Amino acid sequence: MPDNRPDSSPNVLMICTDHWPGSLLGAAGHESIQTPTLDQLARNGCRFPRTYSECPVCIPARRTLMTGTPPRTHGDREFNETLGMPDIPSLAQCFRDAGYQAFAAGKLHVYPQRDRIGFDDVALHEEGRTQFDAVDDYELFLGDQGHAGQMFAHGMNNNDYLNRPWHLPEHCHVTNWTTQQMARQIQRRDPGKPGFWYLSYCHPHPPLTPLQCYVDMYRDVDPGLPYHGSWAAEESSLPYALRVRGDTWDSFSPDQIRSARRAFYAMCTHIDHQLRIVLGTLREERLLDNTIILFTSDHGDMLGNHGQWAKRLYYENSAQVPMILVGRANDDRVGDHCVDHRLVGWQDVMPTLLDLAGVPIPDSVEGMSMVRSQTRNRLYGEVGNGPTATRMMHDGRHKLIYYPVGNRAQLFDLEKDPQELTDLIGASAYADVEASLRASLAAEFYGGDEDWVQDGSWVGLPDREYVPGPNRGLTGQRGSHWPVPPQSGQGGVLSLT
Numbered sequence: 001m002p003d004n005r006p007d008s009s010p011n012v013l014m015i016c017t018d019h020w021p022g023s024l025l026g027a028a029g030h031e032s033i034q035t036p037t038l039d040q041l042a043r044n045g046c047r048f049p050r051t052y053s054e055c056p057v058c059i060p061a062r063r064t065l066m067t068g069t070p071p072r073t074h075g076d077r078e079f080n081e082t083l084g085m086p087d088i089p090s091l092a093q094c095f096r097d098a099g100y101q102a103f104a105a106g107k108l109h110v111y112p113q114r115d116r117i118g119f120d121d122v123a124l125h126e127e128g129r130t131q132f133d134a135v136d137d138y139e140l141f142l143g144d145q146g147h148a149g150q151m152f153a154h155g156m157n158n159n160d161y162l163n164r165p166w167h168l169p170e171h172c173h174v175t176n177w178t179t180q181q182m183a184r185q186i187q188r189r190d191p192g193k194p195g196f197w198y199l200s201y202c203h204p205h206p207p208l209t210p211l212q213c214y215v216d217m218y219r220d221v222d223p224g225l226p227y228h229g230s231w232a233a234e235e236s237s238l239p240y241a242l243r244v245r246g247d248t249w250d251s252f253s254p255d256q257i258r259s260a261r262r263a264f265y266a267m268c269t270h271i272d273h274q275l276r277i278v279l280g281t282l283r284e285e286r287l288l289d290n291t292i293i294l295f296t297s298d299h300g301d302m303l304g305n306h307g308q309w310a311k312r313l314y315y316e317n318s319a320q321v322p323m324i325l326v327g328r329a330n331d332d333r334v335g336d337h338c339v340d341h342r343l344v345g346w347q348d349v350m351p352t353l354l355d356l357a358g359v360p361i362p363d364s365v366e367g368m369s370m371v372r373s374q375t376r377n378r379l380y381g382e383v384g385n386g387p388t389a390t391r392m393m394h395d396g397r398h399k400l401i402y403y404p405v406g407n408r409a410q411l412f413d414l415e416k417d418p419q420e421l422t423d424l425i426g427a428s429a430y431a432d433v434e435a436s437l438r439a440s441l442a443a444e445f446y447g448g449d450e451d452w453v454q455d456g457s458w459v460g461l462p463d464r465e466y467v468p469g470p471n472r473g474l475t476g477q478r479g480s481h482w483p484v485p486p487q488s489g490q491g492g493v494l495s496l497t
Contacts, residue, residue: 011195013293018202019203019299021297021300022322023316025039034269038324042324046338048323050396052343052346058109059076059079061298062108062110063075065350066110067089067364069367078383085117091196091354092116094360100195107201108200128158128481131485141177143482149484154209156209160249161206170211178200179278183277183281203267203270204267211270217266225257225304231410240464244387244388247468247471289328293326294353298346300321312384321346325352325370348367352370356369381394395433395440
């Protein structure tokens with residue numbers, strides 16, 4: 001007779017968001033954001049405030065999450081929309097191989113889009129990227145609700161900070177849909193197997209379309225205005241990689257900036273409240289005490305700080321991400337009311353969850369478990385291959401950022417200057433720190449980056465003049481999705497002109 005008794009192995013709920021800075025938590029001391037659920041999870045477990053995305057842009061970061069490897073190993077430090085996953089074990093497959101049922105809801109951002117990367121099934125939402133010929137489950141849902149093709153009828157943009165309230169019924173918001181997909185799957189689980197559940201929200205990534213009730217919640221809240229380092233005072237003196245970004249959002253007025261920040265905070269609080277439904281489902285299904293929970297984000301968002309918005313940067317609001325870990329009941333490896341200041345990368349998520357669940361960690365994994373005594377003293381970051389390429393080296397306190405075009409470097413002491421207001425590059429008091437971080441950074445270079453250092457001297461690449469051009473596509477504006485837009489299958493909607 002087969003043994004149908006429930007497996008005592010812990011369940012695992014991994015929650016991922018998109019564009020959520022590590023500073024945007026009440027538990028992190030933010031004065032305006034309302035995140036009561038996440039604040040309680042932080043008290044229930046451990047928060048890691050020195051967690052960074054090695055490559056702070058969606059696709060490369062998620063490859064790191066799902067493989068436990070940095071970009072050098074998984075093959076993407078840019079944003080390669082048509083690159084398949086590397087031939088190494090994925091996080092989902094490791095759990096599957098250990099007897100887990102594995103389900104994902106929301107955003108995967110892999111290619112092909114319907115690649116399950118080891119999951120038993122995926123309820124997929126890909127933010128309107130119809131060009132790859134894949135069926136989007138959320139768009140199917142909208143059609144079933146009588147709103148076919150109306151996902152972007154609000155007119156807002158995936159890459160902009162204009163905002164307005166959500167235009168369809170509340171239950172049709174993608175945050176609600178993602179939540180319901182996960183709650184239903186937990187209810188429909190096989191009771192004889194543990195679950196690995198990946199809850200992947202696509203917000204607070206724009207478009208900024210919060211529900212009206214969350215707009216109202218922040219109407220009288222001062223979201224604050226961005227802070228600006230002394231090094232960012234003159235746009236013309238910025239590194240080329242920063243100058244090319246300013247033209248898109250530099251016309252925002254103070255009121256528009258406040259409006260964008262309120263809408264962004266509203267999107268975060270919406271997710272925080274929806275998490276209560278998933279946690280409540282776990283509790284009512286009598287699974288909560290035997291479930292490991294992890295909350296994080298693929299990268300943050302500058303939200304106007306230093307005159308910058310969005311991601312692809314190594315300043316704190318872009319690269320430092322939330323990391324909250326809750327063990328199952330009475331697991332003292334995680335503890336509660338804990339803040340751990342070790343230096344963490346996204347490559348550490350996979351070995352941490354496998355370690356806590358007692359699942360073997362593949363030899364391909366390069367990250368390290370956050371619940372073991374071993375820690376790192378350096379973390380390397382890389383994004384981009386072209387003229388906006390940027391590299392980072394972090395020692396847990398000091399951060400070196402390098403822009404090869406123009407041969408520009410910046411150094412920050414995050415213990416004394418957490419907002420990175422003062423660039424210490426060349427400061428005599430930090431000469432040894434700078435030399436040490438430069439040596440560590442140069443040792444990581446590959447794929448042509450080695451040429452940036454010649455005979456021990458940093459030479460980088462020639463500087464460039466930035467000349468603004470037109471923005472004819474409104475930074476990737478989506479349109480009506482009924483009928484489905486023309487397909488190319490290769491990363492771009494076919495030109496009709």
